Amino acid sequence: MANKLYSAPKREKYWQDVWADSNIFATNNLRNKPKCYILEMFPYPSGRIHMGHVRNYAMGDILARYKRAKGFNVLHPMGWDAFGMPAENAAIEHNTKPDKWTYKNIEAMKMQLKSIGLALDWSREFATCNISYYKHQQKLFLDFFSRGLAYRKSSKVNWDPVDHTVLANEQVIEGRGWRSGALVEQRELTQWFLKITEFADDLLEGLAELKNWPENVRLMQANWIGKSHGLLIRWKLNYEIEGIKELKVYTTRPDTIFGASFVAIAPDHPLSRAAAATNSKLADFCEECRQAGTSIIDLEKIEKKGFDIGIKAKHPLDHEWELPIYVANFILSEYGTGAVFGCPSGDQRDLDFARKYNLPVIPVVAPRDADPANFTIGQKAFTDDGVIINSKFLNGLDTKRAFDAVAKKLEEMDLDDASVVERVTYFRLRDWGISRQRYWGCPIPIVHCDDCGAVPVPEKDLPIVLPGDVSFDTFGNPLDRHPSWALVCCPKCGKLARRETDTMDTFVDSSWYYTRFTSPNHDTPVDHDSAKYWLPVDQYIGGIEHAILHLLYSRFFSRAMGVTGNLPADIKEPFNALLTQGMVVHECYFQKTTNERRIWFEPKEVRTEGEGKNRIAKLVKSGETVEIGDIVKMSKSKKNIIDPDDIISKYGADCARWFMLSDSPPERDIIWTEAGIVGASKFIQRIWRLIDTTEQKVCKIHTPQPVNFGSDALFLRRASHKAVYLVEKNIENLRFNVAIAQIHDFVNHIQLRVNKKGQGLDWAIREAFELLVQLIGPIMPHLAEECWSRLGYQTLLAEQPWPTVDKELIVDDTVTIAIQINGKRKDELRIKRSTSSDEVKRKVFELDIVSRALKGKTPSKVIVVPNKIVNIVI
RNA sequence: GCGGGCGUGGUGAAAUUGGUAGACACGCUAGAUUUAGGUUCUAGUGCCGUAAGGUGUGGGGGUUCGAGUCCCUCCGCCCGCACCA
Numbered sequence: 001m002a003n004k005l006y007s008a009p010k011r012e013k014y015w016q017d018v019w020a021d022s023n024i025f026a027t028n029n030l031r032n033k034p035k036c037y038i039l040e041m042f043p044y045p046s047g048r049i050h051m052g053h054v055r056n057y058a059m060g061d062i063l064a065r066y067k068r069a070k071g072f073n074v075l076h077p078m079g080w081d082a083f084g085m086p087a088e089n090a091a092i093e094h095n096t097k098p099d100k101w102t103y104k105n106i107e108a109m110k111m112q113l114k115s116i117g118l119a120l121d122w123s124r125e126f127a128t129c130n131i132s133y134y135k136h137q138q139k140l141f142l143d144f145f146s147r148g149l150a151y152r153k154s155s156k157v158n159w160d161p162v163d164h165t166v167l168a169n170e171q172v173i174e175g176r177g178w179r180s181g182a183l184v185e186q187r188e189l190t191q192w193f194l195k196i197t198e199f200a201d202d203l204l205e206g207l208a209e210l211k212n213w214p215e216n217v218r219l220m221q222a223n224w225i226g227k228s229h230g231l232l233i234r235w236k237l238n239y240e241i242e243g244i245k246e247l248k249v250y251t252t253r254p255d256t257i258f259g260a261s262f263v264a265i266a267p268d269h270p271l272s273r274a275a276a277a278t279n280s281k282l283a284d285f286c287e288e289c290r291q292a293g294t295s296i297i298d299l300e301k302i303e304k305k306g307f308d309i310g311i312k313a314k315h316p317l318d319h320e321w322e323l324p325i326y327v328a329n330f331i332l333s334e335y336g337t338g339a340v341f342g343c344p345s346g347d348q349r350d351l352d353f354a355r356k357y358n359l360p361v362i363p364v365v366a367p368r369d370a371d372p373a374n375f376t377i378g379q380k381a382f383t384d385d386g387v388i389i390n391s392k393f394l395n396g397l398d399t400k401r402a403f404d405a406v407a408k409k410l411e412e413m414d415l416d417d418a419s420v421v422e423r424v425t426y427f428r429l430r431d432w433g434i435s436r437q438r439y440w441g442c443p444i445p446i447v448h449c450d451d452c453g454a455v456p457v458p459e460k461d462l463p464i465v466l467p468g469d470v471s472f473d474t475f476g477n478p479l480d481r482h483p484s485w486a487l488v489c490c491p492k493c494g495k496l497a498r499r500e501t502d503t504m505d506t507f508v509d510s511s512w513y514y515t516r517f518t519s520p521n522h523d524t525p526v527d528h529d530s531a532k533y534w535l536p537v538d539q540y541i542g543g544i545e546h547a548i549l550h551l552l553y554s555r556f557f558s559r560a561m562g563v564t565g566n567l568p569a570d571i572k573e574p575f576n577a578l579l580t581q582g583m584v585v586h587e588c589y590f591q592k593t594t595n596e597r598r599i600w601f602e603p604k605e606v607r608t609e610g611e612g613k614n615r616i617a618k619l620v621k622s623g624e625t626v627e628i629g630d631i632v633k634m635s636k637s638k639k640n641i642i643d644p645d646d647i648i649s650k651y652g653a654d655c656a657r658w659f660m661l662s663d664s665p666p667e668r669d670i671i672w673t674e675a676g677i678v679g680a681s682k683f684i685q686r687i688w689r690l691i692d693t694t695e696q697k698v699c700k701i702h703t704p705q706p707v708n709f710g711s712d713a714l715f716l717r718r719a720s721h722k723a724v725y726l727v728e729k730n731i732e733n734l735r736f737n738v739a740i741a742q743i744h745d746f747v748n749h750i751q752l753r754v755n756k757k758g759q760g761l762d763w764a765i766r767e768a769f770e771l772l773v774q775l776i777g778p779i780m781p782h783l784a785e786e787c788w789s790r791l792g793y794q795t796l797l798a799e800q801p802w803p804t805v806d807k808e809l810i811v812d813d814t815v816t817i818a819i820q821i822n823g824k825r826k827d828e829l830r831i832k833r834s835t836s837s838d839e840v841k842r843k844v845f846e847l848d849i850v851s852r853a854l855k856g857k858t859p860s861k862v863i864v865v866p867n868k869i870v871n872i873v874i
Numbered sequence: 875g876c877g878g879g880c881g882u883g884g885u886g887a888a889a890u891u892g893g894u895a896g897a898c899a900c901g902c903u904a905g906a907u908u909u910a911g912g913u914u915c916u917a918g919u920g921c922c923g924u925a926a927g928g929u930g931u932g933g934g935g936g937u938u939c940g941a942g943u944c945c946c947u948c949c950g951c952c953c954g955c956a957c958c959a
Contacts, residue, residue: 219878220954228958251959264959304957330957340959348875349957383875428958547954663886663899671886675900682913683899689914738888741898748898751915818894823940825894863939869893873939 006688008652008681012782016117024798025119027075036072037534038064039514039575041542041550042079045105045127046086049112051584051634051660051672052543054644058657058779059581059666059736060541061118065778066731068119069802075534077517078113078120080106080127083134083441083506091472098440099468102129112645116653117781119798124520128509133516134442135463136525137508142445142456143564149195152454155433159187164476165437180475186290191435192444192502196556200225200427202572203555212577214667217547224548226428228252231407231421232337235263235313238322242274247313247325250336250426255402258391259343259364261354263313263325264306266333271325275309282307282327289329304353305329313341316410316421317392328353336426344381351381364391365399432553434505437477439470441503449490449497458491464499477501510550511557514540514574515567525566532568540575544667547580579734582669584660588629588640589617600639601626604646631671642672654780655680661736661779684783687747687776691769691787694754698766701792710759719749720768721809727775728802736779743775766791774803819844820871821853829870837864844870 019025040060043053064076080102087098094101106127113120126133144150158167162180166189196203204225207218230252237245247263265272267289276283285307306326315321323341330349331340344354344361354361365386366375372389385399393409394402410421435444443464445457457464467485470478479485479501490497512525518534519527542550558574561567589606590598601619606626608617617626634641647656659680664670709717723746730739750768753761769791777784777797788797812833817840819827827849831840841862844850850872861873 216878216954223877223955226955226958230959249959253959328957332958335958337959342959347959349959426958428955544953665887668887673886673900676886679900686914735888737886738898741888744898816894820894820940823938828894861939863893865893865940869940871893871939 004692006685006692006783006786008654008684008782009649011786012115012117012648012652012654015782015785016114018785018796019117019119019798022796024796025076025121026123027077027121028073031073031533033071033073035075035534035538036064036067037075037518037537038067038539039077039517039537039541041540041546042081042510042513043109044081044084044086045102045109047105047108049109049644051642051644053113054116054656055584055660055670056541056543056581057113057116057118058660059579059734060539061116061120061657061781062661062731062736062778063539063541063734064119065781065798066802068798069774069777069800071801074119075124075517076118076120077124077520078118078122079125079513079517080109080129081506081510081513082106082127082129083503083509085438085440087440088438088472097468097470099129099466102127102440115648116644116657119781124517126513126516126520128442128506128513129440131463131465133513134509136516137442137504137512138445138457138462138464139459140512140525140561140564140566141504142459142462143566144194144560145446145456147564149198149560149563150192151195152190152192154188154190155193156186157189157191157433159185159189161185162475166435189435191433192446192500192504193431193433194508194556194560196432196553197427197429199556199559200227200429202559203429203552206555206573210573210575210578213575214578214580217544217551217578217580220547221552224429224552226426228426228428230254230336230424230426231403231410232424233257233316233341233410233421235316235341236319237325238312238314241271241311242277244271244274247271247339248337249339249341250424251341253343253346253399253403254406255388255391255394255397255399256343256346256364257315257317257341257406258394259345259362260315260323260341261344261359261362262306262323262342262350262357264328264331264340264342264353265325266331266338267327267329268333269327269331269338271311271339272309272327275311275327279309282309286327289327304349304356306353306357308357317406324359326353326357334430335428345377346381346383348381348383351377351379362390364388432505432556434508435502436505437480437501438503439466439472439478441506442509443479443503444500446500447488447490447497448500449493449495451495452490452492452497454500455490455492455497461491479503507549507553511553512561514554515558515561526561528568531571535567535571536574536576539577539579541579541581543583544580551575551578579666581666582664583633584672585631585669586634586640586642586672587631588638589626590629590638591624591626600637602639603642633669634672647677651677651681652684652782654783655684658683658740658780662740663737665737666734683744683747684780687772687783687787690747690750690754691773691790694765695769695790695792697754698762698769703763703766706760706763708759709764710761712753712756712758713760713764716749716753716761716764716768717806718809718812719746720764720771721806723749723775724771724803725805725810728805731778740779743772746772746775771803773797774800815867817867818869819847819850820869821850822873823871826850826853833867837866840864840870844872 038060040056064074068074082102087102090096090101091098128134141150160167160180160182162182167184204222204227207222210218230250231254233249233251235247235249267286272286276286306328309325309327311325312322313325315323331338342350342353344351344359345363346365351361361377363375363377365382366372366389367386388394388397388402394405397405407421407423443466445462445464447455447457449455467482470482472478486499486501488497488499514537515526515531519530554574558567559572562569562571586603589601592598605620606617607620608615617628618624619626632638644656655677659677662680663676723742726742727739730742754765773784773787781798784797814830815833816828816830818825819829827847829843841864854874857874859872859874863871
């Protein structure tokens with residue numbers, strides 16, 4: 001008898017229409033239930049969704065559907081991170097407009113997302129390029145500005161002289177612009193900044209509260225903020241130059257101060273500039289340092305170099321002791337004071353420097369077990385904590401006490417001839433530069449007036465709308481070239497002035513979108529009442545690549561918006577729980593040309609044969625052999641892409657969703673395989689076949705529960721309720737792969753009993769079917785609806801509550817305990833649960849294997865772990 | 875260099891507080907059914923061994939009645955930051 005196959009793609013479309021028509025996923029405004037806000041990082045509308053999106057949104061959807069069934073009022077919205085460079089590049093390349101290109105992409109991707117069957121509230125959809133969104137962002141900017149959280153300052157940027165734009169560090173590749181290939185210049189530009197540093201401490205402390213965030217993300221953020229405690233010490237100069245009489249030096253290791261043998265300053269430190277003014281060789285050296293690249297590779301290659309400026313610094317604790325001052329290429333002007341004292345024995349860099357310029361190396365910290373008299377430094381500096389030596393009054397102290405002793409000594413010294421000391425805290429975190437010389441972004445609502453300076457646009461004049469009539473026929477910012485857009489009157493004095501033509505970094509757009517979803521049509525950025533009810537996001541899901549920037553900026557925005565009254569001030573943390581999902585990876589295929597270039601082939605162009613080392617790949621068309629490359633993230637450049645559309649039209653969305661979650665834990669990368677998707681597809685058919693062909697054999701819908709059950713029925717009922725219990729637990733813990741394993745196990749249990757006969761078995765099978773359908777509901781919602789209807793229900797499964805577990809059924813009344821002899825498992829024993837310890841021992845000693853092992857001796861110890869293990873120690 | 879993580883069968887992976895290692899799936903083997911074949915169902919499957927038994931979570935050591943789990947050490951891989959004073 002051939003079974004009817006379940007036609008997933010066809011039926012899925014049907015159920016999607018049913019859901020849409022009944023509008024069940026629109027979040028209601030009744031606040032009579034506990035809320036649950038599930039959010040996946042919203043997509044950039046590149047044009048097509050990829051498998052990473054499918055994985056991301058499948059995870060969120062499972063939670064949303066599960067929480068809905070659990071009785072929560074669920075908010076599960078979707079929107080578009082729609083500003084950004086690709087739209088401008090498309091405009092240049094395809095002679096279109098960024099807005100047209102973006103909105104077309106959004107339409108296409110929305111269709112694709114709908115085909116995945118996501119339980120989304122589309123009524124809250126917005127794109128960050130909607131005027132109705134970015135006008136509120138401009139309002140936020142104005143509020144930040146008036147509160148001093150947005151300000152202008154001059155700073156160094158990567159400038160592409162060909163494309164006429166600022167480049168982010170990531171866009172500079174080996175010193176050249178990623179698009180133009182031009183050598184990137186360091187330029188001093190006046191830019192807008194957001195004062196994230198005001199919240200540095202709070203952002204750091206807040207991390208401790210984020211218990212449901214991955215540890216690695218919290219650590220990355222903590223390192224990024226980079227708080228350090230140290231001393232600011234004043235070093236007097238032996239010679240005054242252009243009014244400079246002293247150097248302020250920041251150190252986290254004042255305990256090593258007697259090991260100092262030089263002072264080093266950054267090339268653009270005021271003292272460097274002053275000294276260079278009268279020393280052309282020094283000026284050349286400083287220029288050379290400035291020219292050097294800033295990329296990581298460059299920094300590694302660069303040799304540590306210094307230039308003795310001739311002026312000496314007086315040691316703060318001994319003014320007779322004068323140390324040389326070097327301008328050095330490895331000192332950062334942006335960190336600390338741009339000046340350090342070098343202690344060669346305690347810092348590898350300083351040691352290398354000292355060896356190169358023949359400076360003294362005085363060991364001042366020794367390991368605890370070393371002999372202080374004979375401890376010397378060779379090629380490696382000693383950077384650990386230890387005992388202070390060769391340091392006068394510090395000798396014998398440990399690192400921490402020496403820190404305090406130096407601070408105290410310096411504080412006690414007479415101000416006149418002393419080195420004033422301050423205990424200071426430094427952060428690595430810098431303020432966030434948000435100016436971009438780009439068109440497709442949120443305009444900064446500022447007018448520059450010759451007389452009044454930077455004047456905020458009055459709120460009543462918002463929004464500042466991007467002009468539509470711009471050209472992309474040449475490089476640079478089209479807003480700058482626009483004949484009239486920037487020409488306005490100063491809101492303050494009325495004189496002719498010029499609009500700010502920089503737009504905001506797109507990271508600003510995504511820093512507050514999660515608040516807007518709580519009230520997407522409100523006439524202020526956020527409705528406080530809605531925000532209070534919905535925020536924080538209960539579960540946020542997205543890629544690890546946003547571990548620092550997006551997630552830190554968002555945490556900053558929720559705080560800053562609290563300060564400006566745009567959000568209730570008690571909502572500090574935007575995301576209560578965070579899941580960072582892994583990538584979808586696939587091997588790639590290529591042929592090498594004669595000049596070692598690689599030509600890549602798509603997976604669908606290739607067929608593989610054999611296994612392991614003998615596995616080879618051939619082109620489907622020609623049969624030519626191609627090489628099998630690494631398993632890497634799916635990307636256009638390597639063509640190792642599987643198009644979700646192809647999978648969904650062939651196997652269905654349920655199949656893609658199931659496979660995405662089935663084999664690996666969510667945070668790990670998954671390898672896309674044809675075998676995997678086929679396996680998922682078979683499982684779908686298996687469930688359908690099981691229910692479709694057996695449904696008429698079991699009890700009819702709503703049959704009352706029988707009083708007695710035979711052993712098969714009872715076994716099945718136990719398996720059913722255990723499955724519900726375990727699937728629920730694993731979904732709650734975001735271990736979808738384990739939940740899926742439990743469902744497999746459950747289906748195996750049902751399968752073994754569908755053709756049996758026994759007391760109450762037909763009822764138990766029907767119960768199992770119903771529970772199974774409810775368990776797969778969140779993961780394979782279409783198939784679940786189909787089965788639910790097949791079981792005779794007129795209702796929608798998506799609206800059913802989550803099944804309740806019969807607690808009595810999930811505890812077995814017999815248990816298997818392991819019998820160990822000297823900790824090694826030898827046998828097992830089936831026994832009634834909660835049998836007394838003495839009774840268990842008695843039974844164990846009756847066992848052959850035990851008496852054989854004992855050989856008449858008395859065991860030295862018997863350990864009984866109730867319901868688990870008996871360990872006999874001989 | 876600094877910080878963090880990971881290492882379990884042929885493969886993806888499971889494993890409350892330390893308590894029967896390898897659930898579940900892929901693959902493989904055998905049988906049944908159907909078919910032209912795929913499919914489906916049942917059973918088996920860490921490794922060595924015909925078996926009894928031994929052995930086994932990257933290597934070595936330790937704590938413990940008992941270690942994948944805790945401690946020390948070495949090796950390998952991955953991620954983040956990186957001249958941060």
